[in-house]
Amino acid sequence: MIDIAITKGLGDFTLDAAFTAPAGVTAIFGRSGSGKSSLINCIAGLMRPDSGHIRVGGRDVTQQPVYRRRIGYVFQDARLFPHMNVAKNLAYGGTHDRDSVIAMLGLEGLLDRRPTTLSGGEKSRVAIGRALMSNPQLLLMDEPLAALDHARKAEVLHYLERLCATTAVPVIYVSHAMSEVARLATTLVLMEQGRVTRAGPLDEILSDPAAVPLVGIRDAGAVLTGTVRGLNAAYGLTEVALSAGRLILPGRLGHLGDRVRLRIPAQDVILSIQRPVGLSALNVLACRIAAIEVGHGPGVAVSLICGRDRLLARITRRSAALMGLRVGQEVHAILKATAVSPQDIGGANT
Amino acid sequence: MLTLDAAAWAAVALSLQVAVVATLISLPLAVGVAWLLARKRFWGRGLLNGLVHLPLVLPPVVTGYLLLLAFGTQGPIGGFLRDTFGITLAFRWTGAVLAAAIMAFPLVVRAIRLGFEAVPAGLEDAASTLGASRTRVFATVTLPLIAPAVLAGAVLGFAKALGEFGATITFVAAIPGQTQTIPSAIYGLLQVPGQDGAVVSLVVISIVLAMGTLALAEWLSRRMSARLGA
Numbered sequence A: 001m002i003d004i005a006i007t008k009g010l011g012d013f014t015l016d017a018a019f020t021a022p023a024g025v026t027a028i029f030g031r032s033g034s035g036k037s038s039l040i041n042c043i044a045g046l047m048r049p050d051s052g053h054i055r056v057g058g059r060d061v062t063q064q065p066v067y068r069r070r071i072g073y074v075f076q077d078a079r080l081f082p083h084m085n086v087a088k089n090l091a092y093g094g095t096h097d098r099d100s101v102i103a104m105l106g107l108e109g110l111l112d113r114r115p116t117t118l119s120g121g122e123k124s125r126v127a128i129g130r131a132l133m134s135n136p137q138l139l140l141m142d143e144p145l146a147a148l149d150h151a152r153k154a155e156v157l158h159y160l161e162r163l164c165a166t167t168a169v170p171v172i173y174v175s176h177a178m179s180e181v182a183r184l185a186t187t188l189v190l191m192e193q194g195r196v197t198r199a200g201p202l203d204e205i206l207s208d209p210a211a212v213p214l215v216g217i218r219d220a221g222a223v224l225t226g227t228v229r230g231l232n233a234a235y236g237l238t239e240v241a242l243s244a245g246r247l248i249l250p251g252r253l254g255h256l257g258d259r260v261r262l263r264i265p266a267q268d269v270i271l272s273i274q275r276p277v278g279l280s281a282l283n284v285l286a287c288r289i290a291a292i293e294v295g296h297g298p299g300v301a302v303s304l305i306c307g308r309d310r311l312l313a314r315i316t317r318r319s320a321a322l323m324g325l326r327v328g329q330e331v332h333a334i335l336k337a338t339a340v341s342p343q344d345i346g347g348a349n350t
Numbered sequence B: 001m002l003t004l005d006a007a008a009w010a011a012v013a014l015s016l017q018v019a020v021v022a023t024l025i026s027l028p029l030a031v032g033v034a035w036l037l038a039r040k041r042f043w044g045r046g047l048l049n050g051l052v053h054l055p056l057v058l059p060p061v062v063t064g065y066l067l068l069l070a071f072g073t074q075g076p077i078g079g080f081l082r083d084t085f086g087i088t089l090a091f092r093w094t095g096a097v098l099a100a101a102i103m104a105f106p107l108v109v110r111a112i113r114l115g116f117e118a119v120p121a122g123l124e125d126a127a128s129t130l131g132a133s134r135t136r137v138f139a140t141v142t143l144p145l146i147a148p149a150v151l152a153g154a155v156l157g158f159a160k161a162l163g164e165f166g167a168t169i170t171f172v173a174a175i176p177g178q179t180q181t182i183p184s185a186i187y188g189l190l191q192v193p194g195q196d197g198a199v200v201s202l203v204v205i206s207i208v209l210a211m212g213t214l215a216l217a218e219w220l221s222r223r224m225s226a227r228l229g230a
Helices: A036-044 A086-091 A098-104 A120-133 A150-166 A178-184 A202-206 A209-215 A317-323 B006-039 B045-057 B060-071 B076-085 B093-118 B123-129 B134-163 B166-172 B182-190 B196-228
Strands: A002-010 A013-021 A025-029 A051-056 A071-074 A138-142 A171-175 A187-192 A195-201 A221-232 A237-242 A245-250 A259-265 A269-272 A283-294 A299-306 A309-316 A330-335
Touching: A002 A036, A013 A036, A013 A187, A025 A036, A025 A178, A036 A071, A036 A138, A036 A171, A071 A120, A071 B123, A086 A098, A086 A120, A098 A120, A098 A150, A120 A138, A120 A150, A150 A178, A171 A178, A178 A202, A178 A221, A178 A259, A187 A202, A187 A209, A195 A202, A195 A209, A202 A209, A202 A221, A209 A283, A209 A299, A209 A309, A221 A245, A245 A283, A269 A309, A283 A309, A299 A317, A299 A330, A309 A317, B006 B045, B006 B093, B006 B134, B006 B182, B006 B196, B045 B060, B045 B093, B060 B076, B060 B093, B060 B166, B093 B134, B093 B166, B123 B134, B134 B196, B166 B182, B182 B196
Parallel strands: A013 A195, A025 A171, A025 A187, A071 A138, A138 A171
Antiparallel strands: A002 A013, A002 A051, A187 A195, A221 A237, A221 A259, A221 A309, A237 A245, A269 A330, A283 A299, A283 A330, A299 A309
């Protein structure tokens, strides 16, 4: 359990953030300059808040110096010690769970290497391992993927996913990329101009039409968990079962029976009153409208219930009026298969 | 080929002794002052910076005279040292050490300060999030990373101490066997006709010492950069 409420004046900008989060992975999401990094620097103790408290697992660390807090920190730029090899970097803060950390992050072959000879992705992995081996009570990650190119991102994301799924250490993950957040986190904290605008379970917030303006139109979209039910090697497709039907998705998203997370951006959902026929899109789900949220712009956010899952669709206000959409109505949601792109979301093998 | 009498050899030995001791004494102090100047913002920082650099811009004779005023047996600090500890600096080899250390100090501080400023931002923060106390961070991260700068400062300081003339001769004079260093020995020999052989010998020794210092520094810095993985 993490309980944070702090204020900090930073020039003409004020950080005034409060949230609580259960164990698991908490994502702090917001634009650059929204105060995310200042917030986690305060949590780590690298910055001193003007007032407030920081509690981690029932322990108040507000007044403790950085080195007594037992809060691990993975910096965006890795910050490996250039005068030590990988093994010494890893052991700097301790050797807690050494062998399993090394195995989980695939660091066996790197131990004798110098940081200057590592690729960006390898540096990130070593930085994560180093933080874990110090046996932290909380692990902070400040955009650990932001400095990496696309291929390295996918590599490290794969390890991060493994870490997030297996570790008992609570994680706070700072990011401005919803694709990473949706893939890793269970709790979401939205930040804007130094304030927390919303905090709660990730799937709840992302399927809440009222949260669309906070998340941003481009990043809004429900996160669902499905099960791999079929693999079509000839077409390179994966069939994923949701509570209300099956989706055919491009790429190989895992093995039969794997649970996979899917993100379906609200912009990529089309609504139809009749069951559509003769479409090139493969995925149609029968849904009921749970809520319609009219915003300030030309768009309308529509919350849909399909089986036990919730979807979010963003359509124009004009379409909503022409179709006569109302709460409780049965509609069909059409998801273009590419809406669920494998580099953005998915299972262990992406 | 070297035509040197006992007094000249004593000057060489004394020069080395003075330079080594002056370097060793000023080094830890210079690390502390460089750290303060590079990392801390405090009242009087500008004054400290000015004081440290004063010997670099003052005529060495003036520095020597000020040393004589302060550390002479009649001076406030010199009198205190003599009465309390029985230490006399003026006209002793220890005074030559003090003069050399003070003259070399600004060069040593400047070099080490650059080293502090070149430590990649955030490495020390990273170390403290891993549970290292400030002392441990300094010993295991900062110090190894500034080691090349400390070495550069030491070499500069040693060379400066070896060649110090003005402040030394003013503060401790040039008593053969006691306070006469290579530069003051050369100067003394030049005042007497017919001593060209001894002068040339001392000049050659000076050049050899300077080249030797540089070569040693180069070798050490190579080993260090290999260890730092640069």
